[in-house]
Amino acid sequence: RKEVEQDPGPFNVPEGATVAFNCTYSNSASQSFFWYRQDCRKEPKLLMSVYSSGNEDGRFTAQLNRASQYISLLIRDSKLSDSATYLCVVTPDSNYQLIWGAGTKLIIKP
């Protein structure tokens, strides 16, 4: 079983729609959680950290459910520029290394 699992997609979504991704992680001792965004042939960039209380940044909302060991990302009013691969990332217990999911590809269509 992979340490971080994501639906690879692609998710084909019309512009303006709301889209949600989930991700599950296997290590219950994981401490930190993130969503990264990666454009084609570019480096991953931090989209947002995910906190236990949930957090929102503009059109993006992230939630963490420790009991069920899943993380979600909600994108409202999607834009063409949101098309990218979204990577779910966790850090194990006290370690700094990032454990990556394989990513979910999102395609926003006009």
Place this chain on the structure above:
Amino acid sequence: EAGVTQFPSHSVIEKGQTVTLRCDPISGHDNLYWYRRVMGKEIKFLLHFVKESKQDESGMPNNRFLAERTGGTYSTLKVQPAELEDSGVYFCASSLPAGPSRNEQFFGPGTRLTVL
């Protein structure tokens, strides 16, 4: 402020040759990381430096890979001799000396390595 830089951006070598990748972290970032993404797979951790010391090298695939960070500034990752399965994109990242709960890592553009 300059971001993480990596050199070269692309490298094509033949099996058995040696390649050295370089990473310059963001100034003041004590933590430096190497990651690799092989085609069709997720990004995998290779190792973590704190200043010049290897904090965690549990992800290094084998002894053909050697990472250094002399002086605690830039880092090099040498692959010698390269094998076909070493092909992939090698990312470097750096972060401030903070606890893991706020460990935002900033990534360089990556080096795309192709071994023929």
